[in-house]
Amino acid sequence: MDPLKNPFNPGAGTRPPELAGRDKILEDAAVTLGRLATGKQDKSQLLLGLRGVGKTVLLNEIADLATKNKLENAFIEAPENRKFLEKFIPQLRKVLLKIDRTTKVKAALNEARVAIRNFASVFKLKLGDIEMGVTPEAGVADSGDLSSDLTDLLVATAKAAKSANTGVVLLVDEVQYLTSDELSSLIVALHRVAQLGLPLTLFGAGLPQLAALAGDAKSYAERLFDYPEIGPLKKPDAINAIADPIKEAKAGIESAALTKIYKVTEGYPFFLQEWGKHSWNAATGKTITAADVTAATKTAIASLDRGFFKVRLDRLTPRELDYMRAMAGLGAGPHGSGEIATAMGQSVSSVGPIRGDLIAKGMIYSPSYGKTAFTVPMFDAYVRRAILNLEPSRPKRTIAKKKKRRRRERARPTGGSVLLRRGRPFSAFCICIQVRRVVADYFACDFHIARSAPVAAHLIKCRL
Numbered sequence: 224m225d226p227l228k229n230p231f232n233p234g235a236g237t238r239p240p241e242l243a244g245r246d247k248i249l250e251d252a253a254v255t256l257g258r259l260a261t262g263k264q265d266k267s268q269l270l271l272g273l274r275g276v277g278k279t280v281l282l283n284e285i286a287d288l289a290t291k292n293k294l295e296n297a298f299i300e301a302p303e304n305r306k307f308l309e310k311f312i313p314q315l316r317k318v319l320l321k322i323d324r325t326t327k328v329k330a331a332l333n334e335a336r337v338a339i340r341n342f343a344s345v346f347k348l349k350l351g352d353i354e355m356g357v358t359p360e361a362g363v364a365d366s367g368d369l370s371s372d373l374t375d376l377l378v379a380t381a382k383a384a385k386s387a388n389t390g391v392v393l394l395v396d397e398v399q400y401l402t403s404d405e406l407s408s409l410i411v412a413l414h415r416v417a418q419l420g421l422p423l424t425l426f427g428a429g430l431p432q433l434a435a436l437a438g439d440a441k442s443y444a445e446r447l448f449d450y451p452e453i454g455p456l457k458k459p460d461a462i463n464a465i466a467d468p469i470k471e472a473k474a475g476i477e478s479a480a481l482t483k484i485y486k487v488t489e490g491y492p493f494f495l496q497e498w499g500k501h502s503w504n505a506a507t508g509k510t511i512t513a514a515d516v517t518a519a520t521k522t523a524i525a526s527l528d529r530g531f532f533k534v535r536l537d538r539l540t541p542r543e544l545d546y547m548r549a550m551a552g553l554g555a556g557p558h559g560s561g562e563i564a565t566a567m568g569q570s571v572s573s574v575g576p577i578r579g580d581l582i583a584k585g586m587i588y589s590p591s592y593g594k595t596a597f598t599v600p601m602f603d604a605y606v607r608r609a610i611l612n613l614e615p616s617r618p619k620r621t622i623a624k625k626k627k628r629r630r631r632e633r634a635r636p637t638g639g640s641v642l643l644r645r646g647r648p649f650s651a652f653c654i655c656i657q658v659r660r661v662v663a664d665y666f667a668c669d670f671h672i673a674r675s676a677p678v679a680a681h682l683i684k685c686r687l
């Protein structure tokens with residue numbers, strides 16, 4: 224069908240043509256915002272979910288609702304490698320500039336503006352060109368201690384909003400990128416605002432590890448926030464997400480085609496948009512058929528591999544890629560950290576720092592103690608698809624290590640017998656090239672796949 228009329232437009236944070244299955248979250252948000260609009264306090268929320276489930280879309284919806292409720296709001300996407308405050312403070316300043324300067328609120332507003340000026344000067348942050356129009360005053364948000372100054376600042380902002388009969392909604396995306404200092408200071412400040420019953424609330428969004436990060440930063444975080452889980456859509460919602468926009472565009476889709484889309488996307492919102500878009504483009508008639516979806520699957524996967532998935536692998540170092548490859552070789556996950564280390568032929572402690580870096584980059588997370596999972600749905604399948612082009616990195620070997628390795632290789636029998644060092648844990652590195660070739664023949668898989676040490680190790684471990 225005509226791509227110009229295609230209703231689907233997958234993207235990061237782009238509003239879907241049909242925002243399906245999120246009514247409960249939006250209803251809860253509406254209650255919080257309604258309370259703020261009447262000067263009351265309500266619990267902050269952290270929306271948790273994998274990449275592409277629709278967290279940013281929800282934050283944008285909540286921002287629109289806040290505006291409709293005449294609440295001041297600021298949307299901040301936490302940067303990965305920069306200070307959060309550099310983005311946060313200018314947005315908060317905009318909020319303060321928007322609050323009415325009537326006589327009634329003048330004193331409270333002045334205090335908030337003094338606080339933000341002092342804060343910016345102590346933490347060396349640029350506030351922007353527009354003057355705040357206040358005279359400096361010592362003692363507010365100028366101690367140099369982040370948590371106490373941020374508390375002063377948010378309390379003063381909330382008081383100013385309250386005296387102007389409004390409330391403040393902070394919308395922060397990618398909260399997992401905040402440093403532990405920034406996160407704990409934000410939690411302390413929100414805690415104080417809540418204790419004082421002031422109308423300021425945070426709606427945050429982030430990867431699932433955020434709940435643990437917040438708990439580690441401050442143990443009372445679990446009582447301060449609600450943590451709605453944002454997951455894949457249930458079948459009826461996923462079907463609505465595809466069928467409704469098509470109907471709206473005066474076209475049709477067979478129910479077998481809808482079932483097929485649900486099956487292949489598992490209800491993940493971003494994938495639904497991709498399959499919707501490609502199925503529409505693949506259809507030759509006015510109705511999308513199951514055959515169109517089959518054709519669309521190829522183009523949709525190719526498009527994900529080029530974009531959504533690839534950009535994530537491109538940011539990794541060779542050692543981090545090894546870790547991802549080992550994980551993908553084990554399946555969708557979650558996997559035990561020990562299993563992954565074994566598949567890499569290394570000890571858990573030696574791969575610990577790589578795991579830590581991958582968590583910090585938002586590639587993987589720990590769903591429970593000792594477990595590791597991908598933050599992107601279906602990423603394991605992508606890594607397995609891409610594995611042919613990925614050479615495992617070769618850790619630098621010292622001369623002594625090289626000699627030892629050569630001695631070991633000479634002592635190895637070749638051709639047919641699989642080598643496991645007696646009495647030692649199984650190690651991927653004890654498999655020589657010849658053995659990997661035999662493994663490839665034996666398991667009738669591509670030699671390139673078996674050539675990847677962790678995958679060969681996994682195959683042997685599973686099948687022997």
Ligand SMILES: Nc1ncnc2c1ncn2[C@@H]1O[C@H](COP(=O)(O)OP(=O)(O)O)[C@@H](O)[C@H]1O
Nearest residue numbers: 234235236239243275276277278279280492493
């Ligand atoms: N409830 C939903 N129904 C249908 N599509 C959705 C829904 N939520 C999000 N999407 C689509 O999914 C894609 C990813 O959304 P986004 O908010 O960027 O996810 P996240 O922030 O969790 O990574 C977007 O193309 C968006 O249009």
Ligand SMILES: [Mg+2]
Nearest residue numbers: 236278279396
């Ligand atoms: Mg997002």
